[in-house]
Amino acid sequence: MAGCKSFFGYPITPQTEISAYMAKRMPKEGGVFLQAESEIAAVNMVLGAAAAGVRTMTSSSSPGISLKSEGISYIAGSDLPCVIINVQRGGPGLGGIQPSQADYWQATRALGHGDFHVLVYAPASVQEMVDLVIEAFDRADEYRMPAMLLADGMLGQMMEPVTFPEVKKNVPDKPWATNGHQGKRDHNVANSLFLSPGDLHSKVVRRFEKYKEIEQKLPKAETYKTEDADIIVTAYGAAARIARSAVNMARKEGIKAGLIRPVTLYPFPKEIIRKHTENAKEILCVEMSMGQMVEDVRLSVECKKPVRFYGKTGGLIPEPAEVFEQIKRIEKRIGGAY
Numbered sequence: 001m002a003g004c005k006s007f008f009g010y011p012i013t014p015q016t017e018i019s020a021y022m023a024k025r026m027p028k029e030g031g032v033f034l035q036a037e038s039e040i041a042a043v044n045m046v047l048g049a050a051a052a053g054v055r056t057m058t059s060s061s062s063p064g065i066s067l068k069s070e071g072i073s074y075i076a077g078s079d080l081p082c083v084i085i086n087v088q089r090g091g092p093g094l095g096g097i098q099p100s101q102a103d104y105w106q107a108t109r110a111l112g113h114g115d116f117h118v119l120v121y122a123p124a125s126v127q128e129m130v131d132l133v134i135e136a137f138d139r140a141d142e143y144r145m146p147a148m149l150l151a152d153g154m155l156g157q158m159m160e161p162v163t164f165p166e167v168k169k170n171v172p173d174k175p176w177a178t179n180g181h182q183g184k185r186d187h188n189v190a191n192s193l194f195l196s197p198g199d200l201h202s203k204v205v206r207r208f209e210k211y212k213e214i215e216q217k218l219p220k221a222e223t224y225k226t227e228d229a230d231i232i233v234t235a236y237g238a239a240a241r242i243a244r245s246a247v248n249m250a251r252k253e254g255i256k257a258g259l260i261r262p263v264t265l266y267p268f269p270k271e272i273i274r275k276h277t278e279n280a281k282e283i284l285c286v287e288m289s290m291g292q293m294v295e296d297v298r299l300s301v302e303c304k305k306p307v308r309f310y311g312k313t314g315g316l317i318p319e320p321a322e323v324f325e326q327i328k329r330i331e332k333r334i335g336g337a338y
Contacts, residue, residue, distance in 0.1 A: 001130075001164065002137040003171040004083070006032040006056040008045035010064060013097040014153040015087035018059045039064040043071030043084075050080035051190035053177025055137055059085035061153075062103050063094060065111075072146055073112025077192030079176075079207070081140035083133065084118070084148045087156035090315040098315025099153035101237060104292035107150045108266045115204045117211050119147035119218070120265040122236040126160035132263075134165065139218065141172050143210060150265060152288065154238040154317065214267050221269035222261040225251065226276040229258030231330050234273065234297050235286040236262045239311075239318065243286045246323035255331045265293070270300040277301055281334045286323055287311040 007022040019035065026033035032049075036042035042058050049056035060068060065086045075082055088103045090096040107120045119139055121132040129151065136147035178188045194200035224244060226232060231250070235243035240261040250257035260276055262269050277283055283305055285294035291309045298307045310326045312318050 001167050002055065002134040004031065004055045004057055004137065005029075006034075006045075006049045006054050007058065008034050008036055008042040008049070008056070009058050010036055010039045010042050010060065012039075012061045012064045014089060014099075014156045015059050015061045015085065017156070018085060018087075039067035040071065043068040043075075046082050046084075047071055047075050047078070047080065047190075050075060050082045051078065051178045053174040053179050055081075055141070055171055057083040057085070057137075059087070061087050061089045062091050062100070063089075065103065065106065069106075069110075069112040071112075072118065073114055073116065074192050075146050076112065076116040076118060077114060078190045079144045080146070080190060081137075081144055082146050083136045083140060084146060085133075086148060086150050088150065088152040090313065096315045097153065099155075099238060099288060099317060100313065100315060101152055101239060101288040102290070102292070102313060103150065104265065104287070104289065107148055108268070108296075111148070116145075116207065117214075117266050118145060119143070119214070119267075121147065121149050122263060122265050123149060123151055123155060124237050124240045124261060124263075126155070126158055127162045128263075129155065130162050130164065141174070143214060144176075145210075150237070152238050153315075211267075218264060219267045219269035219272060220263040221272045222259075222263060223272070223276050224259040224261070226258035226260060226280075228256055229279075230256045230281045230334060231258070231284060231327055232277050232280040232282075233257060233259045233284045233286055233323070233327070234262070234293070235259070236265065236293060237288075239286050239288050242318055242320050243323055245320035246286075246327060249320060249324040250327045250331075253328075255327060257327050262293070268296050268300070270296075273297060273300040274302075277305060280305065282330050283307045284323075284326055284330060285309050285311075286318060286326075288317060289313050
Protein backbone atom coordinates (compact mmCIF):
# COMPACT_ATOMS: atom_id res chain seq x y z
CA MET A 1 0.00 0.00 0.00
CA ALA A 2 2.99 2.29 0.51
CA GLY A 3 4.44 1.33 -2.86
CA CYS A 4 7.12 -1.00 -1.49
CA LYS A 5 8.56 -3.11 -4.32
CA SER A 6 11.28 -5.14 -2.63
CA PHE A 7 11.83 -6.87 0.69
CA PHE A 8 15.12 -8.40 1.78
CA GLY A 9 15.25 -10.18 5.13
CA TYR A 10 16.37 -13.08 7.26
CA PRO A 11 14.29 -15.00 9.83
CA ILE A 12 14.50 -14.23 13.53
CA THR A 13 11.88 -14.45 16.27
CA PRO A 14 9.63 -12.51 16.90
CA GLN A 15 9.43 -10.91 13.43
CA THR A 16 9.57 -13.91 11.12
CA GLU A 17 5.85 -13.49 10.33
CA ILE A 18 6.74 -10.36 8.35
CA SER A 19 9.13 -12.30 6.10
CA ALA A 20 6.65 -15.18 5.78
CA TYR A 21 3.89 -12.81 4.69
CA MET A 22 6.07 -10.86 2.28
CA ALA A 23 7.32 -14.09 0.69
CA LYS A 24 3.75 -14.83 -0.38
CA ARG A 25 2.56 -11.29 -1.10
CA MET A 26 5.40 -9.51 -2.90
CA PRO A 27 5.35 -11.70 -6.05
CA LYS A 28 1.58 -11.10 -6.33
CA GLU A 29 2.23 -7.34 -6.21
CA GLY A 30 4.88 -7.45 -8.93
CA GLY A 31 7.60 -6.98 -6.35
CA VAL A 32 10.63 -8.90 -5.14
CA PHE A 33 11.05 -10.97 -1.99
CA LEU A 34 14.43 -12.43 -1.21
CA GLN A 35 15.55 -14.27 1.90
CA ALA A 36 19.21 -13.37 2.08
CA GLU A 37 21.93 -15.61 3.44
CA SER A 38 22.36 -13.28 6.42
CA GLU A 39 21.19 -10.03 7.95
CA ILE A 40 24.31 -8.34 6.59
CA ALA A 41 23.52 -9.45 3.06
CA ALA A 42 19.88 -8.36 3.42
CA VAL A 43 20.64 -4.78 4.45
CA ASN A 44 23.16 -4.36 1.62
CA MET A 45 20.52 -5.56 -0.84
CA VAL A 46 18.30 -2.83 0.59
CA LEU A 47 21.10 -0.34 -0.09
CA GLY A 48 21.27 -1.44 -3.72
CA ALA A 49 17.52 -1.29 -4.27
CA ALA A 50 17.26 2.09 -2.53
CA ALA A 51 20.04 3.48 -4.73
CA ALA A 52 18.06 2.38 -7.79
CA GLY A 53 15.10 4.44 -6.56
CA VAL A 54 12.92 1.53 -5.44
CA ARG A 55 10.86 1.68 -2.26
CA THR A 56 12.48 -1.09 -0.27
CA MET A 57 12.52 -2.45 3.26
CA THR A 58 13.88 -5.03 5.66
CA SER A 59 12.88 -6.28 9.07
CA SER A 60 14.55 -8.06 11.94
CA SER A 61 14.72 -8.31 15.70
CA SER A 62 17.32 -6.94 18.08
CA PRO A 63 20.45 -9.09 17.38
CA GLY A 64 19.67 -8.96 13.67
CA ILE A 65 19.42 -5.16 13.73
CA SER A 66 22.88 -5.06 15.31
CA LEU A 67 24.21 -7.04 12.35
CA LYS A 68 22.52 -4.62 9.96
CA SER A 69 23.93 -1.51 11.65
CA GLU A 70 26.98 -1.18 9.39
CA GLY A 71 24.79 -1.31 6.29
CA ILE A 72 22.33 1.17 7.79
CA SER A 73 25.23 3.58 8.28
CA TYR A 74 26.21 3.15 4.61
CA ILE A 75 22.59 3.82 3.59
CA ALA A 76 22.45 6.97 5.73
CA GLY A 77 25.85 8.06 4.43
CA SER A 78 24.62 7.64 0.86
CA ASP A 79 21.45 9.68 1.60
CA LEU A 80 19.15 6.83 0.59
CA PRO A 81 15.59 6.17 1.81
CA CYS A 82 14.40 2.82 3.13
CA VAL A 83 12.27 1.36 5.93
CA ILE A 84 13.62 -0.92 8.66
CA ILE A 85 11.38 -2.70 11.16
CA ASN A 86 12.74 -3.83 14.53
CA VAL A 87 10.42 -6.09 16.51
CA GLN A 88 12.43 -5.91 19.73
CA ARG A 89 13.28 -8.86 21.96
CA GLY A 90 15.21 -9.06 25.22
CA GLY A 91 18.98 -8.67 25.30
CA PRO A 92 21.91 -8.09 25.36
CA GLY A 93 23.40 -10.87 23.27
CA LEU A 94 20.95 -13.48 22.08
CA GLY A 95 18.90 -12.70 25.20
CA GLY A 96 15.40 -14.10 24.85
CA ILE A 97 12.48 -13.99 22.43
CA GLN A 98 10.04 -12.15 24.70
CA PRO A 99 9.01 -8.47 24.23
CA SER A 100 11.43 -5.71 25.15
CA GLN A 101 12.11 -2.01 24.59
CA ALA A 102 15.81 -2.21 25.28
CA ASP A 103 16.85 -1.09 21.78
CA TYR A 104 15.77 2.52 22.30
CA TRP A 105 19.33 3.78 22.67
CA GLN A 106 20.42 1.80 19.62
CA ALA A 107 17.61 3.20 17.47
CA THR A 108 17.92 6.82 18.58
CA ARG A 109 21.62 7.08 19.36
CA ALA A 110 23.75 4.41 17.72
CA LEU A 111 22.15 2.61 14.80
CA GLY A 112 25.53 2.66 13.10
CA HIS A 113 28.88 4.43 13.12
CA GLY A 114 29.31 8.10 12.30
CA ASP A 115 27.29 11.29 12.62
CA PHE A 116 23.76 10.53 11.46
CA HIS A 117 20.14 10.00 12.49
CA VAL A 118 17.34 7.79 11.24
CA LEU A 119 13.65 8.57 11.63
CA VAL A 120 12.25 6.39 14.43
CA TYR A 121 8.53 5.68 14.81
CA ALA A 122 7.04 3.89 17.82
CA PRO A 123 3.66 2.26 17.08
CA ALA A 124 1.42 1.32 20.00
CA SER A 125 -1.23 -0.65 18.12
CA VAL A 126 -1.62 -2.83 15.06
CA GLN A 127 -3.42 0.08 13.38
CA GLU A 128 -0.34 2.24 13.91
CA MET A 129 1.84 -0.56 12.57
CA VAL A 130 -0.10 -0.04 9.32
CA ASP A 131 -0.26 3.75 9.36
CA LEU A 132 3.32 4.41 10.43
CA VAL A 133 4.81 2.07 7.83
CA ILE A 134 3.19 4.24 5.16
CA GLU A 135 4.34 7.46 6.84
CA ALA A 136 7.84 6.04 7.26
CA PHE A 137 8.14 5.37 3.54
CA ASP A 138 6.85 8.85 2.68
CA ARG A 139 9.15 10.66 5.10
CA ALA A 140 12.14 8.51 4.18
CA ASP A 141 11.68 9.55 0.55
CA GLU A 142 11.05 13.18 1.44
CA TYR A 143 14.24 13.53 3.48
CA ARG A 144 16.33 10.83 1.75
CA MET A 145 17.18 8.93 4.90
CA PRO A 146 16.36 5.59 6.56
CA ALA A 147 13.27 5.28 8.73
CA MET A 148 12.72 2.68 11.43
CA LEU A 149 9.62 1.30 13.07
CA LEU A 150 10.60 0.38 16.62
CA ALA A 151 8.02 -2.16 17.71
CA ASP A 152 8.36 -5.07 20.16
CA GLY A 153 7.46 -8.73 20.45
CA MET A 154 4.14 -7.90 22.12
CA LEU A 155 2.95 -5.81 19.17
CA GLY A 156 4.59 -8.17 16.71
CA GLN A 157 2.47 -11.09 17.90
CA MET A 158 -0.76 -9.14 18.51
CA MET A 159 -3.98 -9.38 16.47
CA GLU A 160 -6.32 -6.37 16.30
CA PRO A 161 -8.80 -5.05 13.74
CA VAL A 162 -7.41 -2.38 11.42
CA THR A 163 -8.68 -0.03 8.76
CA PHE A 164 -6.55 -0.06 5.62
CA PRO A 165 -6.04 3.13 3.62
CA GLU A 166 -6.36 3.36 -0.14
CA VAL A 167 -3.54 1.78 -2.10
CA LYS A 168 -0.81 4.30 -2.81
CA LYS A 169 -0.38 4.61 -6.56
CA ASN A 170 2.27 7.29 -6.96
CA VAL A 171 5.78 7.07 -5.55
CA PRO A 172 7.72 10.36 -5.79
CA ASP A 173 10.07 10.82 -8.71
CA LYS A 174 13.71 10.28 -7.72
CA PRO A 175 15.97 12.18 -10.12
CA TRP A 176 18.98 11.15 -8.03
CA ALA A 177 18.43 7.40 -8.50
CA THR A 178 21.13 5.23 -10.08
CA ASN A 179 18.72 3.59 -12.51
CA GLY A 180 20.31 4.24 -15.87
CA HIS A 181 20.72 7.62 -17.55
CA GLN A 182 19.72 6.49 -21.11
CA GLY A 183 21.91 9.25 -22.50
CA LYS A 184 19.54 11.90 -21.16
CA ARG A 185 21.38 13.03 -18.03
CA ASP A 186 24.67 12.76 -16.15
CA HIS A 187 25.51 9.63 -14.23
CA ASN A 188 24.08 9.43 -10.71
CA VAL A 189 26.30 7.96 -8.02
CA ALA A 190 25.31 6.55 -4.61
CA ASN A 191 28.32 6.80 -2.37
CA SER A 192 29.23 7.16 1.30
CA LEU A 193 33.02 7.37 0.83
CA PHE A 194 34.61 10.84 0.97
CA LEU A 195 38.38 10.69 1.36
CA SER A 196 38.74 14.45 1.70
CA PRO A 197 38.03 15.49 5.32
CA GLY A 198 36.67 18.81 4.09
CA ASP A 199 34.25 17.14 1.68
CA LEU A 200 33.01 14.75 4.38
CA HIS A 201 32.66 17.60 6.86
CA SER A 202 30.54 19.62 4.43
CA LYS A 203 28.37 16.62 3.58
CA VAL A 204 27.66 15.81 7.25
CA VAL A 205 26.99 19.45 8.14
CA ARG A 206 24.42 19.72 5.32
CA ARG A 207 22.79 16.53 6.58
CA PHE A 208 22.51 17.98 10.08
CA GLU A 209 20.89 21.12 8.68
CA LYS A 210 18.22 18.77 7.33
CA TYR A 211 17.93 17.16 10.77
CA LYS A 212 17.23 20.60 12.28
CA GLU A 213 14.26 20.96 9.94
CA ILE A 214 13.07 17.47 10.85
CA GLU A 215 13.29 18.27 14.57
CA GLN A 216 11.06 21.28 14.00
CA LYS A 217 8.47 19.71 11.71
CA LEU A 218 8.07 16.02 12.50
CA PRO A 219 7.86 15.43 16.30
CA LYS A 220 4.64 13.62 17.16
CA ALA A 221 3.11 12.51 20.45
CA GLU A 222 -0.27 11.58 21.88
CA THR A 223 -1.41 13.30 25.07
CA TYR A 224 -4.09 11.88 27.36
CA LYS A 225 -5.67 13.65 30.35
CA THR A 226 -2.68 15.97 30.75
CA GLU A 227 -4.62 19.24 31.09
CA ASP A 228 -4.99 19.10 34.88
CA ALA A 229 -2.58 16.29 35.70
CA ASP A 230 -0.30 16.49 38.73
CA ILE A 231 1.46 13.30 37.66
CA ILE A 232 2.40 12.71 34.03
CA VAL A 233 3.33 9.21 32.88
CA THR A 234 5.51 8.94 29.78
CA ALA A 235 5.72 5.70 27.81
CA TYR A 236 5.91 4.56 24.21
CA GLY A 237 4.77 1.55 22.23
CA ALA A 238 3.25 -1.38 24.09
CA ALA A 239 4.31 0.08 27.45
CA ALA A 240 2.09 3.09 26.74
CA ARG A 241 -0.98 0.86 26.54
CA ILE A 242 -0.17 -0.45 30.01
CA ALA A 243 0.50 3.06 31.29
CA ARG A 244 -2.81 4.31 29.91
CA SER A 245 -4.66 1.63 31.86
CA ALA A 246 -2.79 2.69 35.00
CA VAL A 247 -3.72 6.34 34.39
CA ASN A 248 -7.39 5.34 34.10
CA MET A 249 -7.11 3.41 37.38
CA ALA A 250 -5.59 6.49 39.02
CA ARG A 251 -8.35 8.77 37.75
CA LYS A 252 -10.98 6.44 39.23
CA GLU A 253 -9.25 6.91 42.58
CA GLY A 254 -9.28 10.69 42.23
CA ILE A 255 -5.58 10.96 41.38
CA LYS A 256 -4.88 13.50 38.65
CA ALA A 257 -2.67 11.46 36.33
CA GLY A 258 -2.08 11.86 32.59
CA LEU A 259 -0.08 10.24 29.82
CA ILE A 260 2.27 11.46 27.10
CA ARG A 261 3.08 8.87 24.46
CA PRO A 262 5.86 9.76 22.02
CA VAL A 263 5.03 8.48 18.54
CA THR A 264 8.30 9.69 17.05
CA LEU A 265 11.41 8.77 19.03
CA TYR A 266 13.57 10.63 16.55
CA PRO A 267 12.74 13.42 16.32
CA PHE A 268 11.88 13.23 20.02
CA PRO A 269 8.82 15.37 20.96
CA LYS A 270 10.73 17.52 23.46
CA GLU A 271 8.55 20.60 23.11
CA ILE A 272 5.32 18.61 23.46
CA ILE A 273 6.58 17.02 26.67
CA ARG A 274 7.84 20.34 28.03
CA LYS A 275 4.53 22.08 27.29
CA HIS A 276 2.28 19.36 28.71
CA THR A 277 4.30 18.91 31.90
CA GLU A 278 4.51 22.62 32.82
CA ASN A 279 1.89 22.30 35.55
CA ALA A 280 2.72 18.75 36.61
CA LYS A 281 4.52 18.04 39.86
CA GLU A 282 6.28 14.82 38.92
CA ILE A 283 6.82 12.63 35.88
CA LEU A 284 6.94 8.83 35.77
CA CYS A 285 8.61 7.15 32.80
CA VAL A 286 7.51 3.56 32.17
CA GLU A 287 9.54 1.31 29.88
CA MET A 288 10.15 -2.35 29.11
CA SER A 289 13.85 -1.84 29.81
CA MET A 290 16.15 -0.70 32.59
CA GLY A 291 15.48 2.92 31.60
CA GLN A 292 16.52 4.50 28.31
CA MET A 293 13.86 6.94 27.09
CA VAL A 294 13.79 8.34 30.63
CA GLU A 295 17.01 10.23 29.83
CA ASP A 296 15.33 12.04 26.94
CA VAL A 297 12.35 12.88 29.13
CA ARG A 298 14.69 14.46 31.70
CA LEU A 299 16.41 16.44 28.95
CA SER A 300 13.04 17.60 27.61
CA VAL A 301 12.05 19.13 30.96
CA GLU A 302 15.63 20.34 31.50
CA CYS A 303 15.67 18.53 34.85
CA LYS A 304 13.30 21.16 36.25
CA LYS A 305 10.88 18.50 37.51
CA PRO A 306 11.50 15.14 39.19
CA VAL A 307 11.41 12.29 36.64
CA ARG A 308 10.97 8.85 38.17
CA PHE A 309 11.41 5.54 36.38
CA TYR A 310 9.66 2.20 36.53
CA GLY A 311 10.38 -0.68 34.21
CA LYS A 312 10.99 -4.35 33.69
CA THR A 313 13.40 -5.98 31.30
CA GLY A 314 14.42 -9.35 29.93
CA GLY A 315 10.99 -9.96 28.43
CA LEU A 316 8.95 -9.22 31.55
CA ILE A 317 6.07 -6.81 30.99
CA PRO A 318 4.92 -4.34 33.67
CA GLU A 319 1.34 -4.84 34.85
CA PRO A 320 -1.09 -1.89 34.94
CA ALA A 321 -1.53 -2.48 38.69
CA GLU A 322 2.23 -2.16 39.20
CA VAL A 323 2.35 1.15 37.35
CA PHE A 324 -0.70 2.32 39.30
CA GLU A 325 1.14 1.50 42.51
CA GLN A 326 4.02 3.73 41.38
CA ILE A 327 1.56 6.53 40.65
CA LYS A 328 0.05 6.16 44.13
CA ARG A 329 3.49 6.38 45.72
CA ILE A 330 4.17 9.62 43.85
CA GLU A 331 0.76 10.97 44.86
CA LYS A 332 1.54 10.29 48.54
CA ARG A 333 4.90 11.98 48.20
CA ILE A 334 3.68 15.12 46.48
CA GLY A 335 0.69 15.21 48.83
CA GLY A 336 3.02 15.32 51.81
CA ALA A 337 1.95 11.98 53.26
CA TYR A 338 5.62 10.98 53.65
